[in-house]
Amino acid sequence: MFEGIVVGLGQMGSLTNLLFMNVGVLIGIIFGAIPGLTVLLAIVLFLPLTFGLSDTTGILMLIGIYCGGSYGGSISAILINTPGTPNAAATVIDGYALAKKGRAKSALMVALYASVFGGVVSAIVLLFAAPPIAKVTRFFGPAEYFTLAVFGISIIAGVSGKNMLKGIMAGCLGILISMVGQDATTGVFRFSFDIIDLAAGVEFVPVLIGLFAISELLAKTSDHKKLHTMSSAVRMDHNDHLHIKEFLSVWKTIVRSTFIGIVIGAIPGTGGGIASFLSYNEAKRKSKHPEEFGNGSIEGIAAAEAANNAVTGGALIPTMTLGVPGEAVTAVMLGALMMNGLIPGSRIFIEHRDVMYTILIGTVFINLFMLVQGKALIRVFSLITKIPDSLLMPILFALCVAGAYAVSNSVFNVFIMFIFGGLAFAMHYFGYPVVPLLLGIILGPMAESNLKRALVISDGSPLIFVTRPISVVFILLTVLSVYASIRSSMVKKQED
Secondary structure: OHHHHHHHHHHHHHHHHHHHHHHHHHHHHHHHHOOOOOHHHHHHHHHHHHHHHHHHHHHHHHHHHHHHHHHHHHHHHHOOOOOOHHHHHHHHHHHHHHHHHHHHHHHHHHHHHHHHHHHHHHHHHHHHHHHHHHHHHHOOOOOHHHHHHHHHHHHHHHHHHOOOHHHHHHHHHHHHOOOOEEEEOOOOEOOOOHHHHHHHHHHHHHHHHHEEEEHHHHHHHOOOOHHHHOOOOOOOOOOOOOOOHHHOOOHHHHHHHHHHHHHHHHHHOOOOHHHHHHHHHHHHOOOOOOOHHHOOHHHHHHHHHHHHHHHHHHHHHHHHHHOOOOHHHHHHHHHHHHHHHOOOOOOOOHHHHHHHHHHHHHHHHHHHHHHHHHOOOOOHHHHOOOOOHHHHHHHHHHHHHHHHHHHHHHHHHHHHHHHHHHHHHHHHHHHOOHHHHHHHHHHHHHHHHHHHHHHHHHHOOOOHHHHHHHHHHHHHHHHHHHHHHHHHHHHHHHHH
């Protein structure tokens, strides 16, 4: 590990890596600050641009977007009472209340400092926790990887929508789509309908852009009233300053919220929204001045922001080691890793040691760059929140088309993008979650290939999946995940 860290520090310091890490952070902050433009949308749009970069630089840029976006959501939450991302929903409670008192700048600064602290600590935990966890996967065989893939799909299906059955159906559809093209084992063409462009399967990036970017644009443009709305931010008093004593008075809350965020982030199927509200409630419960919460409490802002930014490092732990993403953004990150040949597992820190340690160390520095950019751009944040959708939508649409075409210079990929964009739009309309579909596409090949290998090893006997301890553990976790989701759904129906 020590040698990997030394090598990673040396490579991370290259001018190209430093440049694109900062570009990623800036893009993330902007997309996070504009309500409706999610971090997921930013990563999907800029994923094609990473093809011309090295593996390390491209992944670092995407992580920069991820971390920057987690903080950026607090900007609009504080200035216009609208969270830029779902993770910043808890920040609205005290952020906007404090801004209306003329302390918008102080609210933004405490959000920035808490976000950076949470992000840096979670990145350090990721650096030291990911390699040992990855080593555990050396005990995995085909049976374990198959049951792991099933568990990953089931847990995302359970938390992605109100209906468990619809989530599982979406995941199965994703697995079916992943089988399009030539079978790697038998050489048989499947579901290609004699279309030569489908012989190698469906390109991942056009599918990704269609599922998340095009569907989002279709949803926005379908509501003509919202396209021409422009929110007005509260005015910032530049004489307002966050006092050191104020920030130091909430350091215990920030530390506690950071570790809550890391733990919640490492659990697949949770996310920053859950972490921020849990931390906010815990901070209020232990606060000496609980009456201030909801009326502009700095402690409330710090708790929410430290937690939702600490989720970033925690969520990358199972993604990079087990290949089990916890949410839509890390599912896309998993796809990006696999596209670059970085397959999660026991060999990733051996075969790609330099790349992985550079990425892990870079994640620490990305959060520090976020501090620099946040302080430098605090004066223009109020302008970012005023950009109207009517200006953004055409630009984003052009980026989608260019990104889909640039993957392999193929117009066919543009058609694929629109097909999956329409599919995702229809799924949203009928209440089907899209994330299990994406995860099915990503984990489908892993599940299929390992299922075949396991059955070959056992001479066709399915008992191999219930006679290996780790495989049994994943089966039990899958059953518990499904049971918990069904029970949760039943409780919600009873409450309704």
